[in-house]
Amino acid sequence: MKVTILDYGAGNVPSVERALQRLGAESHRTDSPKCISKAEALLLPGVGHYAALIRALDEKKLRAPLVDAIHRGVPFLGICLGLQVLFKSSEEAAQLHGLNLLPGIVSALLPTVKLPHMGWNQLAKKRECFLLAGIDAGAYFYFAHSYAALDSNGPTAATCCHGAEFTAVIEQRNIYAVQFHPEKSGDSGSRVLQNFLRLAA
């Protein structure tokens, strides 16, 4: 199985590639609608501004093939912004439409704490969580974001807390997503990617 990485111009594609490479996984990056339609597994490694990702998906005509592939059951892993675009919209760019694959919206984290939420934090499992299989309950993961899904009970498998509780891990059928950066989260992050590869195989 080969992982198709959606390369819309974000900075963290090389580190995601390297993380997959260390696990012995084959991957290739693409911004072509055709490659997305033929993908065996999809990975969207978002970083930066929500608007930049949504505009890139639309300008490069990737939205329809991506949504189609997910509907067909192709295993999908979203990272950071790649989690946020699954919802209807985000307060970061309220006029734009997300992929609307999950109910709810993405909101700004509460300004009662330092923002961006930057650094290593722990998770709380809400139910059985395949991406976190074999990982210690106290493990830390690297976060770097100011927006999050604050109210999304359905697909949320694990949460994190920074000022408010928010969705950290999503698992719904073939849709997997994490708010943290597994490619930057040392051994625990590497294990999350490995778990996704197993689920996708």
Next chain:
Amino acid sequence: MSLAHRIIPCLDTDGERVVKGVKFVGLRDAGDPVALAARYNAEGADELVVLDIAASRDRRPTFLETIRRVAAELAIPLTAGGGIRTLEDGRAVVRAGADKVTVNTAAVERPELISELSREFGAQAVVLAIDAKRVDDHWDVMVRGGRESASQDAIEWARMAVARGAGEILLTSVDRDGTQSGFDVALTSAVSRAVTVPVIASGGAKSPEHFAEIFQEGAADAALAASIFHNEVQSIRTLKQFLAARGVEVRLPC
């Protein structure tokens, strides 16, 4: 469950080799950045910073190659900077594998640089480095490697930079840098309480007590050091075990 305090080793390079000086002068060779990066990644460092302190135009390709080689060793975030003057400079270090870009002198001279980088990469990728020096009852912003005063108040500058889109402040005490007499608690605490973004304390670290103090009394979100880690005076693993025992939340390596 809460956000861990971060320990960040810093590699000051001449573009290619790690160097270290006292109070920004008297530089000497301190090792291979790639080997050090691999060691810190394995020892439980929470992030890594790589700076080009020579920052000369003709050595830039060498520094970008250093970033590429360092990034290849890491499963933790990498911040890179030194001599970033334009959005294009920022793009080059991100393309080479840095997760965050740090800016200093050029941002003081042209604060729009912060907004430009923040719009393109997001606030979480823009680290404003401030070199601050005590003058009478306040701290002055120093530029050009800590040599010249910018005649600007450090706290005011930190606030302005955050308003422009800086997502983090890397705060170096010029008075303490290289002295190993402890972080500047008063400076760090003043800046950390004045801004809404995380603050990385830098300059003066030697003992584990210095780290406990800057987290518990200086309100630092992260602490950065160079030579004590390079010289193996202090291992990151034992430092974190010490901090955990003192009740400081840290990510303990496996």
